[in-house]
Amino acid sequence: MPTNAFPPLPPLPRLDNQLCFSVYALSRLITKAYQKLLEGLDVTYPQYLVLLLLWEHEALTVKALGNKLLLDSGTLTPLLKRMEQRGWLSRRRAAHDERSVIITILPAGRALELQAREIPLKLSVCIGITPAQVSDLHQQLQPLIKHLITK
Amino acid sequence: MPTNAFPPLPPLPRLDNQLCFSVYALSRLITKAYQKLLEGLDVTYPQYLVLLLLWEHEALTVKALGNKLLLDSGTLTPLLKRMEQRGWLSRRRAAHDERSVIITILPAGRALELQAREIPLKLSVCIGITPAQVSDLHQQLQPLIKHLITK
DNA sequence: AACCTTTTGATTGCACACAATTAAATTTTC
């Protein structure tokens, strides 16, 4: 009896068993939850992430923002231009390296920080887990992110 | 001495401490990893998710696909039209309810299943965690998803 | 039957998200 040249492979895992789909779905659900909390500020979730960084660092290059957010200029440039139009930040070339674009928070952008103070707390309620669980889960995701970044 | 009407609030959590950002970043990294594995099939990750469902169920309405993938018709309609153009599936109105659109897998779409067999294994290597960890993490994400869906 | 409500997809408009390419400026190499 000849060996089977095409042995049956195990069936593809069902969608509802897949970790990757869960991460994908959860990410979109979280973004949607943020959108509700952020609509008072009239910012999107990716824009809020940019603001979080600028509130902390005052000024960052597009490159630095991209490194921290894992987003490239194809995403960031139009997003930052929209935020510039609203007067939240400024975009200018670096004097010492004309290739770099420096993003600086403006007073109007700084003013949003106060309004945003309650968001983390509200969101944790939205998601419905304890701070301990948040921390635990966060720790577990880090190695996956690290592993995928270096590819 | 009067009580302070505006006590200082705790600082906003740093980006690299936020679970939500980790989920968001991980989701995009996973999609990118899938894209590499899927480029031989010339499908995107969301299209692959549709195929996974059609390989299992043969035919589903747009509504049913949307329920399973947590995507609405604004996303699915153009995506399914692209897949129809490539001959992977058909779109037709249900006879008993002209509002419903039934998506049916075609032979060309079915043929992709064989080529996709190795993807789950390859991806688990890509992510770099054990099956036990995958299962564990997956279990932890379910309550968050359930909690956010019912909002 | 005529009306009302609900369900279902499609459509529209806007905002990411990223691969690939281009262009400009800097750094390295010789």
Added chain:
DNA sequence: GAAAATTTAATTGTGTGCAATCAAAAGGTT
């Protein structure tokens, strides 16, 4: 110092992703 390689953003094109709106069809009510 000139040439080559690298770095950095911008641009372009394609594909999601979703809120809001529209239109058609089904089901229910009187």
